[in-house]
Amino acid sequence: MDGGPVMKKIVILSAILLFLIFVTAGAVDFGGIISNETALTVDGSADFSQENTAKVWFNTGTEHPLVFYFGGSYTFNLDRPYLFDVYDLRLEGTFKRSSELPSVFGFTLGRYAFNDFTYTFMNNNVDGFKLNFTYPYAAVRIDVGFTGLQLKPVSTVLISKLDYNDQSIDAVILGSKRIVGKLETSFPNLFQRQKLSLALLFQEDLRQLFENDNTNTLSRVIPEGETQYTPERGGLVDTQYAMLGMSGPIVQALYYNVYGCLNTGRVLSYIDGAYTYTPVLAFLAGAELRYYNSAILYTRAMLQFIYTSGDADSTTFTEGNTAGKANTFIPISVIPMGLVFTPVLGNIFFPHVSYSLRPFAHAPAGIIRSIQPQLDAYVFFRSTAGAVSEGGIDPNSDSLYLGSEVDIAIRFRPFSDLGMAVSAGGFIPSGAFLTDERSFRFLVKLTANLSW
Amino acid sequence: MRSKRIGFLGVWFFLVSLIFISPLFAQSNEVLDSIIGKETLSMQDAAYLVLTAAGKLPETASPAEAFSAMEELKGKWKIRIQSADKPLTLGQYSYILMRVFSIPGGIFYHIFPGPRYAARELAFLGIIKRHPSPYRKLSGSDALLYLGNTLEWTAGRS
Numbered sequence: 001m002d003g004g005p006v007m008k009k010i011v012i013l014s015a016i017l018l019f020l021i022f023v024t025a026g027a028v029d030f031g032g033i034i035s036n037e038t039a040l041t042v043d044g045s046a047d048f049s050q051e052n053t054a055k056v057w058f059n060t061g062t063e064h065p066l067v068f069y070f071g072g073s074y075t076f077n078l079d080r081p082y083l084f085d086v087y088d089l090r091l092e093g094t095f096k097r098s099s100e101l102p103s104v105f106g107f108t109l110g111r112y113a114f115n116d117f118t119y120t121f122m123n124n125n126v127d128g129f130k131l132n133f134t135y136p137y138a139a140v141r142i143d144v145g146f147t148g149l150q151l152k153p154v155s156t157v158l159i160s161k162l163d164y165n166d167q168s169i170d171a172v173i174l175g176s177k178r179i180v181g182k183l184e185t186s187f188p189n190l191f192q193r194q195k196l197s198l199a200l201l202f203q204e205d206l207r208q209l210f211e212n213d214n215t216n217t218l219s220r221v222i223p224e225g226e227t228q229y230t231p232e233r234g235g236l237v238d239t240q241y242a243m244l245g246m247s248g249p250i251v252q253a254l255y256y257n258v259y260g261c262l263n264t265g266r267v268l269s270y271i272d273g274a275y276t277y278t279p280v281l282a283f284l285a286g287a288e289l290r291y292y293n294s295a296i297l298y299t300r301a302m303l304q305f306i307y308t309s310g311d312a313d314s315t316t317f318t319e320g321n322t323a324g325k326a327n328t329f330i331p332i333s334v335i336p337m338g339l340v341f342t343p344v345l346g347n348i349f350f351p352h353v354s355y356s357l358r359p360f361a362h363a364p365a366g367i368i369r370s371i372q373p374q375l376d377a378y379v380f381f382r383s384t385a386g387a388v389s390e391g392g393i394d395p396n397s398d399s400l401y402l403g404s405e406v407d408i409a410i411r412f413r414p415f416s417d418l419g420m421a422v423s424a425g426g427f428i429p430s431g432a433f434l435t436d437e438r439s440f441r442f443l444v445k446l447t448a449n450l451s452w
Numbered sequence: 453m454r455s456k457r458i459g460f461l462g463v464w465f466f467l468v469s470l471i472f473i474s475p476l477f478a479q480s481n482e483v484l485d486s487i488i489g490k491e492t493l494s495m496q497d498a499a500y501l502v503l504t505a506a507g508k509l510p511e512t513a514s515p516a517e518a519f520s521a522m523e524e525l526k527g528k529w530k531i532r533i534q535s536a537d538k539p540l541t542l543g544q545y546s547y548i549l550m551r552v553f554s555i556p557g558g559i560f561y562h563i564f565p566g567p568r569y570a571a572r573e574l575a576f577l578g579i580i581k582r583h584p585s586p587y588r589k590l591s592g593s594d595a596l597l598y599l600g601n602t603l604e605w606t607a608g609r610s
Contacts, residue, residue: 029585031572063583366556366609416576417558417569452560 007084007151007173030058035449041340043441051077057088066093069110085154086111087125104134114145114180117197117245118259118286120306121331121345124156126180141184148177148206156333160267161234161318162207165218172219177206180332194248197259201243203332205236222268226275234319235268239280239330250289257288263309263329269321278321282309282329284345298358298372303351306337310347310383317346317387328386338378339407339425340443344389350380370413376425378405382432392429392437399432417451480504480511490592492539495519497592498548501599506552522548530565543567543586545595546574549602574598579605 033055041047057071071088090110097103108130115123126145133140147157155175158164166172184199208221222235245259265280284307291301308329314320317328329346336342337350356374363369380402382388388402407425414420426442487497500518503509509521519536526533529551534540547570550557558576561569571586579601 029587059585061583061585061588063585063588415558416573417560450559 028058028060029062030056031452032056033449033451035447037445037447039443039445041441041443044436044439049078051075055087065095066091068092080153083151083153085151087154088112102133102135102140104132106132106134108132111149112145114143114182116182116201116241116243116261117184117186117199118243118257118261120286120335121241121261121284121329122180122201122203122333123335124333125150125154128180137187137189139186139188141182143180143182143184145180146178146206147180147203148174148210150175156335157203158334159203159239159318159330159332160205160207160237161232161316162219162221164318165216165232169216169219171216177210178203178332179206180204192248194246197243197245197247199241199243201241201332202239204238207236222275224268224275224277227273229270231316235275235277237265237267237319237330239263239265239332253291253293255290255292257290258286260285261329265330267319267321267326267330269319269326271321271323278324278326280326280330282327282346284308284329296357297361300354300356302354304354305349305351306345307349308345308347308383310388311386312384314347314384314386317344317389320387327384338380338405338427339376339423339445340427340441341378341380341390341403341405341429343380343402347383347386347388348380349383350378353377367414370411372411374409374411376405376407376409380404392433394432394434397432399430401430402432403427403429418449420446420448422446483515484596487592488596491589493545493590493592493595494537495522495534495540495544496536498540498545498595501595502548502552505599505603508552539589541567541586542580542584542588542590542594543571545590545598546570546580546586549574549579549598553602553606555602555606574602577605 035053036050038050039048041049053073053075055071055073057069059069060067069088069090069092071086073085073087075083075085088111090108090112092106092108094104094106097105111125111127112130113123114126114128124147126143126147127149128143128145131142147155152166152173152175157176157178158167159176159178163176166176180201180203182199182201184197186198187196190196211220218233220233222230222233224235241261241263243259243261245257247255247257249255261284263280263282263284266277267280268275269278271278286304286306288302288304291299293299309327310329311321311327313323314326314328315322320328331345334344336344337348354374354376356372358369358372360368360371381400382402383400385398385400387393405425405427407423409421409423411419411421423445424443426440428440429438431438483500487493487501490497496515496519499522500513500515503518503521504511504513509518513521516536522531523533525531531548531551544567547567549555550570550573555573555577557565557569557573561573568586571580571584574580575584579598
């Protein structure tokens, strides 16, 4: 088991807890999923990868006010023969009140999914608690969680240089140690079914609390005031986010979503010969138009635009600020935007168009009705001539255009418990890349899953 | 959308016909009212709802007659019949719906036909939208809702 003594204790305690709940809860719903992903990537050279995952889950019956959920997985790939993970372990309560406010009160305690309401810069499991309050015209949600108990391979929280260094240090088993929190308010039906969402999020780097004499040098925080420049190391990164979003129908079958986020915080910067914490001032803005019409072969179309601020004097994507404030937007989770070219938000903007339909939706043979081809196109730009998350950019290039990508996918679900998809994508790099990095890149991927 | 309207109208026609067309349907109306008000559905009630909606029995049949008819048909549909008054689970009701309305299932339903994968299938088809645990008890109002959704789905399939 790739988890060490800490994870073993967690699994044993979890198993005891599960047994007690199984005995006391009565009806239990359970199931599992087996999935395979096989991919061939050509980016100068060819790279083949395959990953197989088996998941089991159970809950004590979602119809009850108090429900216990468990989900565990085992993953095998050619680079890592075994990885056991607990991806769901929570107690959830929902209590409806007929005459008092809030009309619904809910809580979640344990390991659960934590995300921003746009799902663009934070989407990762945390261990913590969540409180939900539902009123007639509004909903309020409070989340606080810790990201440092997740196994490193499954954690998407990668923010600082030290987080990236940990990826290559075998002694580091768990993911980035941060406390995250959120206060979110939404007004689901402000007028004409329009929804207004407001949120405050933060993440605080707790790395230094866990440093000791055995900590690898590449994982150690550079102290403020240090004069020796060590670009392979870094410091703490703490960030806060203030979000505002509006969404709803425009006309029948056409929906919009617009949102903005102000990002503040602090990062370690090497300025005037010494390391110092400088403030972060960055932002993200996004807009989407979505169309869905089941009468026209279940057509779905989307036009999306996302902009994230950048820092022209930034020499590296992470903690690369060299003057003034750090203006590159800092996401909490690594959420790739494309299929082949997968930049992380920050000094990036792009339009994205997507279209899918089910051409055989009314075919006599029911088994082919679920076939769904989808086409996606991206045009990637960087917001400034500073660094982006992907490598291979020519440091002498001022070009903001990075390249274009087209992806095609065909999804097929012949039975309720069997799904398959084949995806292919091609990315054409621009002149902003180094000469050796300008070759056409493509990827072909097959996925299949069977649930029981 | 048209197929959904047809299914919805079909359910309403079924209900309205029970209420208005003949005084004999006063009994059916009372039977429906009593089923809707129950917190747990029995095999007898399930047999009445499903067999009359599927046209296998006249609306004037009683729940006891429907239960007898289900017992006669259990061999054909491979449905395990419990006692008439024992509460049904969602999985068992789903299995009855799938058998009576000939709803095709997934791979595991064909390998292990039964309540568990029947409930999974109806949840996948959107007939059961909330709390799809096959082991939970089923209320009368839920049963009628799922029956209506099933009629709508079969109307859209044809």
